[in-house]
Amino acid sequence: xxxxxxxxxxxxxxxxxxxxxxxxxxxxxxxxxxxxxxxxxxxxxxxxxxxxxxxxxxxxxxxxxxxxxxxxxxxxxxxxxxxxxxxxxxxxxxxxxxxxxxxxxxxxxxxxxxxxxxxxxxxxxxxxxxxxxxxxxxxxxxxxxxxxxxxxxxxxxxxxxxxxxxx
Numbered sequence: 001x002x003x004x005x006x007x008x009x010x011x012x013x014x015x016x017x018x019x020x021x022x023x024x025x026x027x028x029x030x031x032x033x034x035x036x037x038x039x040x041x042x043x044x045x046x047x048x049x050x051x052x053x054x055x056x057x058x059x060x061x062x063x064x065x066x067x068x069x070x071x072x073x074x075x076x077x078x079x080x081x082x083x084x085x086x087x088x089x090x091x092x093x094x095x096x097x098x099x100x101x102x103x104x105x106x107x108x109x110x111x112x113x114x115x116x117x118x119x120x121x122x123x124x125x126x127x128x129x130x131x132x133x134x135x136x137x138x139x140x141x142x143x144x145x146x147x148x149x150x151x152x153x154x155x156x157x158x159x160x161x162x163x164x165x166x167x
Contacts, residue, residue, distance in 0.1 A: 032065050034065040034066045034091075035065050035066065035118055035139070036118045036135075036139055037068075037112070037116035037118035038067070038122045038124060039069050039108075039112035039113070039116065039121060039123050040052070040069065040071070040125075040126045041070075041072075041073070041108035041112070042071070042074055042082075043078075045078050045127065046077045046081055049082055050085070052126055052128060052132065053092070055133065056068060058133070059134075060136060064136065066091060067116075067117055067118060069112050070092070070093070070094045070095065071095045071108040071115075073102040073108060079094060079096045082094045093115075095115055120142055122135055130152075
């Protein structure tokens, strides 16, 4: 007799196989890959980390697999706060760059692109100027239009799919 049990712990799926009458337990683990990586460059943003994470988590329903990747250049307590949140939420990852690698916002995004696990990538500032509640809409637009790039701007009223380029 073989009994299979699939258990979900924080989006990690564990399969336990019980073989009877041998009375052996085998465990296999696999992690669901996120469809979206949200890249958040930070530089001394300790006061913004918790409200930003709360806003991002509130924006998503449980059906969307995503990860949050902080690319941190801080010399304050920002990475400590992120690490504390990582222990509570396995969707959060941290890349704390060494001082010699801290060469600006563009290189932080490039480092995040190179480490992203999601099929889609969302780039946001960490200073709470970009509304995280718009991320699901952007993702839905990217998927729905099979788009390579979706751009949000506060300087254009309304918003629409202007052009889908075939490459």
